[in-house]
Amino acid sequence: MSNKKVWFVTGASKGLGLSLVKKLLKEGYRVAATSRNLSDLSKAVDNHSDQFLPLAVNIKNEESVQEAIELTISTFGKIDVVVNNAGYGLIGGLEELTDQEARDNFEVNVFGSLNVIRKALPYLREQQSGHILNISSIGGFTGSFPGFGIYCATKFAVNGFSESLAEEVKPFGIKVTIVQPGYFRTSFLSEGSLVAPKHQIDAYQNVRASQNLHQNELDQQQAGDPDKAAEAMIEIVNAENPPVNLFLGEDAYNAANNKIAAVQSDLENWKELTTSTAIA
Template identity: 65%
Template sequence: MKKKIWFITGASKGLGLILIKTLLKKGYAVAATSRSVSELQKAIGEKNDNFLPLEVDLTDESSVEEAINQTAAYFGNIDVIVNNAGYGLTGALEELTDAEARQNFEINVFGSLNVIRTAMPLLRKQKSGHIFNIASIGGFSGAFPGFGIYCATKFAVHGFSESLAAEVKPFGIHVTIVSPGYFRTSFLEASSLGVPQNPIQEYQNVREIQDTHQNSINGIQQGDPEKAAREMIAVAGQEQPPLHLFLGQDAYDLAEAKIALIKADLEKMHATATATAFDV
């Protein structure tokens, strides 16, 4: 069976880089985007004809379109798209500026939408494809003080992905929302985690959470990114892949806690909250 062709954004580090290396070892063809082709080539190492590095600005639709067209021309088509590019942002909602919040949405949300919008004509024409949108457990449970904007971007990914799955199902295209917990990547390092330009001293709980993520959790995360990459590749091979893919025991625990909270709130308010229709 012909191996699928992958297109991966945000590929020069973190889960994206691990996924590319795993795919190439298994003989898959991979196109990968980064803001710097030289960094991407250096990270991958030796030249590989199955690897197409692309310098792309995901906030620029013409740049994204050129990358999709180059990939299709080089490999013949695209089977799997992974919208992986994104970065974390700490800070209380009050202390983050409008510019800081909007920039997080530009990359984490609108960058993925630019890729989807550009790739869909190709996927529709071939009547097949699989789109992985990398969200976060923070896009399902927002109970993380100091990560409100980041969680909002990932909640947005969950929302548009669920709608996308329903929209593209008639074309034979699958969508999977990937919600990782804590994996041992560069995500919590300074290059991937933004901090507020104007911190407010009174938010001690936010500073503590920020310090914990930067100095205590970073480097000892229990999640193995190589195992996460292998799980995604396995899901891409399924005939009926899941819409929701939670990765890591911590992600499962937080998801189950959120579901239990919603169920408790539903039950608590059921009698009065459902009695809101017009009287007949």
């Protein structure tokens, strides 16, 4: 039995999750990987060794998640690293998106991850170790993308609960990292991973331009290499003091710096008003 860490990765049939699972298996790790469709996952990974445990999981269903966690532990004896990667993009103006379309995005991107965290933490606490990687986005740090308001809101939520989680689980020796990628050359912008609203409003030309850019121009032109993103995630898990915030990609680095500078500017420009609100 390998003494390397056991990884549990959701959303593993495509995108960064697939690249990560393939890299982990190649390096000899034991991996439990989940997808909504087991045949898609098995076909994408094509590994039949006892290192690999493919699982059909509905992350929106707590019982499904619980069964997957338990099966992973009964198969490999433990879980060391949990990667919440499952999710999808939603592009549309806030006025265009229905309540259901918005809630569906939160259901997967936010509550799906929370289901996994809740079911995994009792085991991680008991062993007094572990590392949770929550795959967010540069859109979880800056929301300045027309048409991505709801998607960014889901990722801002991931960033927020992850920062709190990092403090909550620190006494148990568990680490948390928010992985915030920029544009990587995966299927994320392709049909099925990026959903558009059913009812579009022509007046939002900036949203339509953003939609066209992402669906027709950026797809498969992204600068980021998903295999290198996978290597980076493995590296931080093996680091003694991993970061809470890990930005991936030069575009993400630049966007984060721009957001920090903009907030700093607002703070200083409006400092007098900001600090004038104390009870006299």
